Amino acid sequence: MTLPHPNTDQISLPIVLGVLGDPTRLAIVRYLASKEGVPLNCSQFLDLGSKTNLSYHLAKLREAGVTRAEVVGTNRMITLRRADLDARFPGLLDSVIAASADDPALPAVGGHDIEVTV
Amino acid sequence: MTLPHPNTDQISLPIVLGVLGDPTRLAIVRYLASKEGVPLNCSQFLDLGSKTNLSYHLAKLREAGVTRAEVVGTNRMITLRRADLDARFPGLLDSVIAASADDPALPAVGGHDIEVTV
DNA sequence: CCAATTGTTCAATAACTTTTGAACTAAGGA
DNA sequence: TCCTTAGTTCAAAAGTTATTGAACAATTGG
Numbered sequence: 001m002t003l004p005h006p007n008t009d010q011i012s013l014p015i016v017l018g019v020l021g022d023p024t025r026l027a028i029v030r031y032l033a034s035k036e037g038v039p040l041n042c043s044q045f046l047d048l049g050s051k052t053n054l055s056y057h058l059a060k061l062r063e064a065g066v067t068r069a070e071v072v073g074t075n076r077m078i079t080l081r082r083a084d085l086d087a088r089f090p091g092l093l094d095s096v097i098a099a100s101a102d103d104p105a106l107p108a109v110g111g112h113d114i115e116v117t118v
Numbered sequence: 119m120t121l122p123h124p125n126t127d128q129i130s131l132p133i134v135l136g137v138l139g140d141p142t143r144l145a146i147v148r149y150l151a152s153k154e155g156v157p158l159n160c161s162q163f164l165d166l167g168s169k170t171n172l173s174y175h176l177a178k179l180r181e182a183g184v185t186r187a188e189v190v191g192t193n194r195m196i197t198l199r200r201a202d203l204d205a206r207f208p209g210l211l212d213s214v215i216a217a218s219a220d221d222p223a224l225p226a227v228g229g230h231d232i233e234v235t236v
Numbered sequence: 237c238c239a240a241t242t243g244t245t246c247a248a249t250a251a252c253t254t255t256t257g258a259a260c261t262a263a264g265g266a
Numbered sequence: 267t268c269c270t271t272a273g274t275t276c277a278a279a280a281g282t283t284a285t286t287g288a289a290c291a292a293t294t295g296g
Contacts, residue, residue: 012221012223013144013214013217013218013221013224014138014139014140014141014144014221014224015139016139017135017136017138017139017144017214018135018136018139018140019139020132020135020139021132021133021134021135021136021137021138021139022132022136022253022254023132024254026131026132026135041272041273042272042273043271043272043273049255050255050256050257051272051273051274052255052256052257052273052274052275053254053255053256054273055273055274055275056253056254056255057254058273059274060253073262073263073264073272074262074263074264074271074272074273075263075271075272075273076272076273088217089213089214089216089217090213090216090217091209091212091213091216092210092213092214092217094209094213095207095208095209095210095212095213096131096135096207096210098207098208098209099131099206099207099208099210100131103130103131103132105130105132106131106132119292140283140284142284159242159243160242160243161241161242161243167285168285168286168287169242169243169244170243170244170245170285170286170287171284171285171286172243173243173244173245174283174284174285175284176243177244178283191242191292191293191294192241192242192243192292192293192294193241193242193243193293194242194243
């Protein structure tokens with residue numbers, strides 16, 4: 001049960017840019033970058049949309065070659081394809097992540113305002 | 119008769135990425151970068167689409183803050199907003215342009231096969 | 237003034253994207 | 267085995283984007 005991913009040399013610049021041109025997906029990438037090395041399952045992103053909608057966006061990211069999804073039991077472990085993207089488009093991911101880091105308009109994962117009831 | 123442009127601080131990362139995620143627009147940016155300093159009018163890009171279609175794509179680029187259009191007589195002189203983009207998203211434009219430079223799938227301006235009739 | 241050049245706007249259409257809920261599959265634990 | 271958890275798939279609806287042609291506006295040169 002492996003999911004389809006493009007090879008590194010099949011990753012297309014306009015497709016990657018188009019896929020990153022969506023606030024939800026940019027927020028996913030931003031969060032993956034902040035947790036690099038830690039594989040995350042889909043439910044980590046539920047702040048960003050419904051389960052169905054995330055399934056759609058995560059599939060887009062995977063099909064574009066931005067993320068990798070590994071099936072582990074009932075989970076899909078999602079990671080950034082950083083090495084592949086760096087090889088194909090040097091500097092691109094870094095500049096996108098750096099720019100997204102200080103974009104207040106982007107939705108955020110784990111950005112709950114914790115209700116402190118005294 | 120000046121056309122509307124966003125201020126530098128109004129340029130949005132997802133909008134810029136989305137706008138660049140189109141092969142025609144990426145080809146326009148790639149060509150502008152290759153002729154940096156030289157202001158080009160719209161008809162330079164007619165290889166990439168019809169006059170109407172280019173008007174549409176060039177408006178998208180301008181409204182996203184990627185290009186600047188200056189009215190000079192009946193012409194619109196188009197330039198890349200490199201300094202503004204570099205200030206807002208350091209490294210992004212460079213990596214996009216570098217990556218687009220070796221993308222054989224992108225359409226090209228001035229890519230006519232010249233008919234040499236002997 | 238007249239005609240040519242440069243580019244925009246408009247309306248129509250086609251094509252794609254996003255979002256939703258309901259139904260589904262597959263694995264794991266009690 | 268039965269239930270739960272994790273995620274996908276499907277079809278429908280809504281929204282957005284790209285492309286076209288015809289008509290329009292503005293400037294320049296003869």
